[in-house]
Amino acid sequence: MLAMHxxxxxxxxxxxxSWQALVALAFLYWMTVLGVTLGLHRLVTHRSFSAPLWLERTLVLMGAMACQSGPIEWVGLHRHHHKFSDQPNDHHDAGRGLWWAHSGWMLHQIPALEHVERLTGDLQRDPFYRWLDRWFLLLQAPLGVALYAYGELAGVHGGGLGLVLWAIPLRLVLVYHVTWLVNSATHAFGYRNFNCPDRSRNCWWVAILTxxxxxxxxxxxxxxxxxxGLRWFELDITWQHIRLLRALGWARRVRLAHYRP
Structure with a gap:
């Protein structure tokens, strides 16, 4: 984590x-954040829709590019968070402060890890997810090699190293923090449409970033x-991608809630 920062x-x-570095950063940011929000979160963690196996695995691979642990651990910890949101046994309990909820919790022992296997039986049965859960860091290697080679061959300003730095550590740090804002900022800033038994809030600027x-x-x-995004002004880019997948016939059994004031 320190090395990435x-x-x-x-x-x-x-x-x-270089402009090429900016384009690489923007494209990979889109791919990685969508892999987390659409793949790891809405599809795999909550099963809010179903998709062909090839598409599910592609989206999970994209999410694993975020280097926020492997898919089994990510899904297990998030399911645990929903069971105990903002309670003392929630690993990023917002009641312990913004710093703790944002990233401080990762610097300590996480008792919730003991429950990951119990909460992820559906993923444990898949050897692909078990492999990816162990080796997700290796995904950065071919990406780095390809970017370095292109940067050197194309004579990009900053060379291959510049492309690698923008596309891997800079991208990862941006994705880290915008993802962590969901744990911290959206439990502290914004408004509430529903009286949930936790601190969750709707925060427009976090919604844009994530x-x-x-x-x-x-x-x-x-x-x-x-x-x-349940109200007309609550822009939900991930939902627009799901709508596109549904139109293509690749998202089925889509589960939806509706806002009724």
Whole structure:
């Protein structure tokens, strides 16, 4: 984690700037965040819709590119969070403060890990997910090699190293923090459509950064809904992707909640 943050700072040095690096960052940010929100979260954790196995595995691979542990651990911890949201045994209990909920909890022992296997029986049966849960970090290697080779061959300003720094450490740090904002900011800032027994709130700027995950109070009220933005002004980019998949016939049995004031 420390190395990724150092690498992100180094990436911002002028010598590593290029339009190609910015494009790589933007594309991979879209791919990675969508892998987390659409793949790991709405599809696999909550089963808010069903998809062909090839598509599910593709989306989970995209989510694993976020390097936020493997898919089994990610899903297990998130399911545990919903069972005990903002209670003392919630691993990122917002009642312990913004820093704790944002990232402080990761620096300590996480008792919730003991429950991951029990909460992820559906994923444990799949050897692909078991493999990915162990080796997810390896996904960055071919990406780094391909970007470095392209940067050197194309004569990009900053070279291959510049592309690698923008596409891996800088991207990962951005994705880390926008994801963690769902644990911290959306339990502290914003408004509530529903009286949930936790601190969850709807925060518009987190929703923009996370493609719709910032409508967190809506999500905690209806965890299995594929759509988090329930009011007309609650932009939910991930939901728009699900609508596209449904139109293509690749998203079926879509579960939806509706806002009724």
């Amino acid at each position: 150092v690498g992100a700072v180094v990436a911002l040095l002028p010598r590593f700037w 493609f719709g995950e910032g409508w967190h109070n809506n999500h905690h009220a209806f965890p299995h809904s594929a759509r988090h």
